Amino acid sequence: MPGSPDPSARPGYLSIRHLNKVFxxxxxxxxxxLDINLDVEQGSFVTIVGASGCGKSTLLRIVAGLETGEGTVIHDGKPVEEPSLNRGLVFQEARLFPWLTVEQNVALGLENASADARTRERLVREHLELVSLTDFAKAYPRQLSGGMAQRVAIARGIVNRPGLLLLxxxxxALDAFTRAHLQDELQHIWEHEHLTAxxxxxxxxxxxxxxxxxxxxxxxxxxxxxxIDIPLAYPRDRRSPDLIYFRNQILDELDVIRGPRPVTGKARDIKVPA
Ligand SMILES: Nc1ncnc2c1ncn2[C@@H]1O[C@H](COP(=O)(O)OP(=O)(O)OP(=O)(O)O)[C@@H](O)[C@H]1O
Ligand SMILES: [Mg+2]
Structure with missing residues (x-):
């Protein structure tokens, strides 16, 4: 409820408290x-950055309901116990079904929704337009580039308007040029469609x-x-000095996490086995 003293009761709110996961x-x-505490307000865009193996995917999978942990995860006023249509998922690989067309793959995002056939058709059409793939509605995944396939995955992830989009x-897996283009597209979609990501x-x-x-x-x-809060307006320009200032703060933090660099070169005492 708005104004409620307990924010986790608010619609669309994600609250993670004392979350632990042991494999x-x-x-x-x-x-x-270890003891993850995180709040995601409705309408915000929260990004998680860290080195390989630091638990990013595990955290996202627990929020999605694909994995369980110890602690509390509440989304939209309810404990997360299983996957839900209210949480859309986009992975590193597009994970499209090769035997289905682009529009059929997007329609899968509506599989369990209560919309009638005409509404489904309209929603699929609108979302293909949103990711600029209208001309490829009848194409099969093998006929798409990696970036196009990923746009299909994004359309499938948001077609049902999930309360939370998990990416x-x-x-x-994309080249730098395509990645930059899709990052801009995602900024645009998030802003205009009022998503929480x-x-x-x-x-x-x-x-x-x-x-x-x-x-x-x-x-x-x-x-x-x-x-780190990034109080900069969208759409953002990756060349802006303000953005670079925040980027450097994060790089500094990652340097602290990594600790002192190992001594290399002549100073190192290399022992050759006899
Ligand atoms: N199913 C599993 N069984 C056992 N250990 C696992 C399992 N899934 C993840 N782990 C371990 O948990 C740790 C975190 O893995 P996770 O995949 O969450 O990292 P990540 O931050 O997403 O890394 P990357 O950036 O490489 O994707 C790793 O040490 C990994 O070996
Ligand atoms: Mg991962």
Whole structure:
């Protein structure tokens, strides 16, 4: 409820409290997440950045309801216990069904929704337009480039207007040019469609370009090291000095996490085995 003292009761709000995740690997305990606390307000764009293995995907999978952890995850006033249409998912690979056309793949996002056939058709058409793929509605995934396939995945992720869009390195497999283009497109879609987004990435530039809050994670065990607000208006220009200022703050934080660099070259005492 608006104005409620407990923010987790607000519509569209994501609240993560004291979340821990332990995996067991060959009888060893692996603490993937340690005491994660995070709030995502409706309408915000939160990005999570951190090194490989710091638990970003695990965190996103728990929020999606694909994985369980210890602690509390509340979205839209309800504990997250299983996947829901109210949480859209976009992964690093588009994960399209090769035997379905582009429009059929997007329509899968509406599979369990209560819309009638005409409404579904209209929604699919509108979302293909949103990601500039109207001309490819009848094409099959094999006929698309990687960037186009990823746009289909984004259309499928938002066609049902989920209360929360979860993106796991959605542009990680794309070349720099396509990635920049899709980042701009996502900024535009988020702003105009009033989405709430949680995106994980290991690309610092992507995190600051898109996020109004950037969560920096540190590894082993995966923790939140710092949260940085980015109070800059959208659409953002990746060349703006303001953005570069925030990018450098995050790079500094990641340097602190990494710790001192190992001594290399002549100063190192190299022992040659006998
Ligand atoms: N199903 C699993 N079983 C065992 N260990 C797992 C499992 N999934 C993840 N892990 C471990 O949890 C830790 C975090 O993994 P996770 O995939 O969340 O990292 P990540 O930050 O997404 O990394 P990347 O940037 O490489 O995608 C890693 O040490 C990984 O080995
Ligand atoms: Mg990952």
């Amino acid at each position: 067991r690997v060959n009888d060893r305990r692996l603490q993937a997440l 796991d390195e959605p542009f990680g 949680l995106l994980v990435t290991h690309d610092v530039d992507e995190a600051v370009l898109l996020g109004n809050r950037v969560v920096v994670m540190s590894p082993r065990p995966g923790r939140i090291a710092r949260v």
